[in-house]
Amino acid sequence: MMQVKSFVFSPFAENTYVLYDETNEAVVIDPGCLQQDEKEKLAKFIADNRLVVKYLLQTHCHLDHVFGSAFVKRKYGVKMYIHKGDLPVLAAVETRAPMWGIQGYEPVEADEFIEEGDVIYFGNSQLDVIYVPGHAPGHVAFVNHAQKLIVSGDVLFKGSIGRYDFPLCNYDDLMNSIYTKLLTLDDDYVVYPGHNDPTTIGQERPDDLRQPALRVCGYR
Numbered sequence: 001m002m003q004v005k006s007f008v009f010s011p012f013a014e015n016t017y018v019l020y021d022e023t024n025e026a027v028v029i030d031p032g033c034l035q036q037d038e039k040e041k042l043a044k045f046i047a048d049n050r051l052v053v054k055y056l057l058q059t060h061c062h063l064d065h066v067f068g069s070a071f072v073k074r075k076y077g078v079k080m081y082i083h084k085g086d087l088p089v090l091a092a093v094e095t096r097a098p099m100w101g102i103q104g105y106e107p108v109e110a111d112e113f114i115e116e117g118d119v120i121y122f123g124n125s126q127l128d129v130i131y132v133p134g135h136a137p138g139h140v141a142f143v144n145h146a147q148k149l150i151v152s153g154d155v156l157f158k159g160s161i162g163r164y165d166f167p168l169c170n171y172d173d174l175m176n177s178i179y180t181k182l183l184t185l186d187d188d189y190v191v192y193p194g195h196n197d198p199t200t201i202g203q204e205r206p207d208d209l210r211q212p213a214l215r216v217c218g219y220r
């Protein structure tokens with residue numbers, strides 16, 4: 001049985017996830033820990049639960065999702081997996097961070113590329129990679145069909161969808177991803193988003209099946 005632990009890190013209130021199961025193997029998804037105490041909080045949870053981190057996975061590489069990626073890579077000796085479409089997004093973080101008033105970002109480089117159809121195995125668990133571009137060009141989500149859960153990054157939120165006004169965003173791609181990749185899942189899939197509380201596919205499915213909630217919030 002896979003467990004989901006979430007943390008809320010940085011001024012962007014970004015959700016960092018640790019997924020693990022009864023074997024104690026784990027993956028870290030989107031480590032947004034920026035300050036030292038946030039990094040220690042993440043490391044303490046991993047140590048207290050005797051977890052063995054196998055992979056560092058990124059839904060996408062916006063700055064708030066990679067603040068702690070260099071730390072996780074170094075601390076656990078793991079590789080960082082991204083979709084290659086987000087290489088320019090990752091490369092831009094070093095210059096964009098100061099524009100957002102962020103100090104202390106440690107640059108990081110991806111090690112491996114993942115794409116739709118790939119499967120991430122750890123312990124007795126698996127995550128299917130789906131490609132959901134729009135909010136970012138190389139945005140992926142991680143789906144566990146056995147337990148009906150999805151780590152969605154910044155594509156779909158509780159009551160809203162991801163921003164599409166940042167550089168390299170594409171509204172049509174975003175809507176296509178939501179309609180063809182997420183809303184095609186069953187209503188009882190639990191969605192663990194990049195910001196705010198979890199939700200379900202059923203809860204976010206628009207009543208008229210045509211237009212999802214379009215409220216757009218900051219810092220996504």
Ligand SMILES: [Zn+2]
Binds near residue numbers: 060062135136154220
């Ligand atoms: Zn984002």
